[in-house]
Amino acid sequence: MAKQKRTAINPRRDEDYPGWYQEVVKAADMAENSDVRGCMVIKPWGYAIWENIQKNLDIMFKDTGHVNAYFPLFIPKSFFEKEAEHVEGFAKECAVVTHTRLEDDGKGGLKPAGKLTEELIVRPTSETIIGASFSKWINSYRDLPLLINQWANVVRWEMRTRLFLRTTEFLWQEGHTAHETKKDALEETFKMLNVYAEFAEKFLAMPVIMGEKTESERFPGALSTFSIEAMMQDKKALQSGTSHFLGLNFAKASNIKFQNKDGKEEFAWTTSWGVSTRLIGALIMAHSDDDGLVLPPKIAPSHIVMVPIYRTEEERAKVMTFIDEFISKLKKLRYNEEKIRYQIDDRDMRGGEKLWDWIKKGVPIRLEIGPRDIENNSVFMGRRDKDAKDKTGMKADDFVNSLTKILDEIQQNIFDKALKFRNENTINIDDKDDFYKFFTPNDKSNPEIHGGFAMGHWCGNSECEEKIKDDLKVTIRCIPINEKEETGKCISCGKESKRRVVFAKAY
């Protein structure tokens, strides 16, 4: 067996993928578990990524006519009960507020007091509480479409949690819109699905498949749910954003009516759509390597880290002066319409150790700047999309002049690599045996390893879907919307099928 290269992250991806994931999060100092079961602390490096996600998505939402608002954290139990499927979907995992103060328990501690007459649910999603506002705000067709988004925290009492991927409390945005016609609402549903796909590909450098969910994976109360699905490096799928066509279900539950152009009263057609801090989990698993996090420049908290190299105070003074001048040039640049984000790591520790810290944190460009570099007016560059040892000396001015091009190149390389990986691990399968073999791990010591995405035919019957899930833990991730119809035979029962769907193991 060939000697393994030493890696900054242990275990490696091929040794223990879930263990690797945890270590990447830890090594990049992104988040940690808190003392509240299932709730995470998002540390500054992780939160800065979320801020960049928010900022860029928010621009896209506003460019498509949406405005932000804020609705109560608490939902009265009775609101929650209005839509039968909805409450069924969320009642099993919600935080319930029953009291409004604490008082002396007579034993030196405190006990809940001020019992509420009606319990409040900490929002797991806000269709019902926002619906109550919509029913007041909407009177006439002139009030439509109503296009609202909320950035908020939500709580779902998950039993098994994993940082970013599944936590009891998470941060997200939830869009809620109301429309005059079914057509308008469907258009909105697809528009936002497209916004998510564009964001995932352009900003997170993560190729995604857009498609419709089967009935069993639909949002509770929706008529149809669409999602973007991305392939992680363990070849599993991760649902990274959803857009729901709610039909008239929530309008009826919340009494959202309007007077149409003919003066008649109608229910409004509604949609909702969301992405969450789960995107950060997706980002980590799509791009990171055995040396740690790899960040696409567009959402990296820092584009560049500068590590001054010196031995004496005199050298330090010279290097820092050079860096100051260098920064004044960087400040004039714009990347993705924003300022260049940089930091200087002047901590009192070895240069190599510092550089590895930034590799693990995924910063796209590392610059080492020492006395010899400044003599030549040059910088020494390492790129996170290349091998850690593959570094280049460049004239400082050349670097500045080509910086936005370099960042674009890194962004593109990261995307291309992920796309290549997905393509290499996605195949059309028509034979049932092949299908079962594809999803059966051949390495017993690593039971998570399997083939990837199988594009297989499905007859549309939920029993076939169920059987595959029971046999293989494989689900239909989505029915892709950009694929052509094609006749074939259901991979499970052999009956006629009109199109291929994406089968995969999933998070």
Next chain:
Amino acid sequence: MAKQKRTAINPRRDEDYPGWYQEVVKAADMAENSDVRGCMVIKPWGYAIWENIQKNLDIMFKDTGHVNAYFPLFIPKSFFEKEAEHVEGFAKECAVVTHTRLEDDGKGGLKPAGKLTEELIVRPTSETIIGASFSKWINSYRDLPLLINQWANVVRWEMRTRLFLRTTEFLWQEGHTAHETKKDALEETFKMLNVYAEFAEKFLAMPVIMGEKTESERFPGALSTFSIEAMMQDKKALQSGTSHFLGLNFAKASNIKFQNKDGKEEFAWTTSWGVSTRLIGALIMAHSDDDGLVLPPKIAPSHIVMVPIYRTEEERAKVMTFIDEFISKLKKLRYNEEKIRYQIDDRDMRGGEKLWDWIKKGVPIRLEIGPRDIENNSVFMGRRDKDAKDKTGMKADDFVNSLTKILDEIQQNIFDKALKFRNENTINIDDKDDFYKFFTPNDKSNPEIHGGFAMGHWCGNSECEEKIKDDLKVTIRCIPINEKEETGKCISCGKESKRRVVFAKAY
């Protein structure tokens, strides 16, 4: 009696100030009460103001070295109990989560189930939960200072609520920092107080007094609390931001220790500081008039609204083409390093009605653009800092060239007006009778009216403070930090005093 001018807001400020406030919020469509007692819905216009507050404050926080992070919404009861004064201060008004799901109650409804072994408190403030993280993150003096900020929602179960001013759930930021020395922590406390004062004055155009709170108004658990205090148009004070020096109290409660340069273990000195959506209430009450909201340009959701005026479709087409060209010029401008924010109101309703809508919403500049204007290549401008009828025709290019100057002028006028009002209603008082008269309303039909801020001497005794509060509902808002020492006699007991303090009625 002179005939009253018709106003867009009824009641007027001088008729019924609290009623006027409610109407301004409603007419500007900023927020409304929700079905959850005490929780408000922040509507898009109100939320957009909050977004501008966030964006600009966040830049100031980052410029002073802080980074954002996110901590759990829930605080275990035992954490909450760690600091005695702290729990005392918040236990009486907190939302308590006791269950983690809902289940069938056998009567067609749902009842709480999955009882928690330890209750969770919805954060009213996060010192204790953030302290738990700090105690893990801080090991050595090298980890200090730790400068963290969080943007979040918090819940305090208030009995009497008013939109923006006092609500059960509100949005805020809370800074939490830890330092090696008492001096460093005190410096941070003052630095952030100054950031708040600068923000209030430069962005909200609201003059404030910086000062220290007396013991009775201190944050529960703090060694000292500082605040910025602004005068509202009913001459009451509104505390608009606070910065707390926590000493070692929370470090001891959460075990936040570090190894100092000599290798010895020490507790860290901590601070916390916050502003909330209450700032929007302050903004409304500081500047709005009897025609509605008045927004300083730097935080206005729109700088300009354009109202196209036309009778025929042909005229409309010409006007809209003109507006398109006009906008392409606006897009090149920057105000306060941001793009010009504008909107076009092409709704199907009368021009006058539209203009009044935007007056009530407080947009700094209204432009009417009709066929005659475009013939002259001009626009017709109304400014929110001037009388609604006082409009000016201007060449379109002149408008574009002078726009940033006009916005600066509006910003300055709004500030100057508020400062003049505060100065006119702030006086030094040395005589006890005068003091009592100053705070006694002379108009019995309007019991809220009184003199304003009284700068009076105080001996430092809490009994004197208490007596004045009981007699007049007047409190010491703060002990100003920028005033010189001056010997005098306590306004209540006549004993020696070293400096004047701000006495006022307060929100």
